[in-house]
Amino acid sequence: MSNVINLKQARKSKARKEKASKAADNRIEFGRTKAEKEISKTEKKRQTKILDDHKLDK
Template identity: 45%
Template sequence: MAEIVNLRQAKKQAARKAARVNADVNAAKFGRTKAERELEKAQAEKVKRDLDGHRRET
């Protein structure tokens, strides 16, 4: 005998799988870890501080 399948659950499961695949693609394309974002922010702040420190007063 064939296994009984609830179509509503099967559709939801397929949609979740598709969303997960799409999320993985976006994470690979745009995703950075929190540590990477904080490091980049800290480096930008340091560059700005150093530049402001070298600015001449008029």
């Protein structure tokens, strides 16, 4: 037989997990020094330029 679960508790548990993962993502994104942010910004620009340079024009 299957187990009976309380849907209210399941929803709350899921919401807690999503909130915790979003908090972890925010800590990674916003918890950096200015120098780290600049490095990421320049790396992202470099990657975008490389990708754009390899596009084929029609």
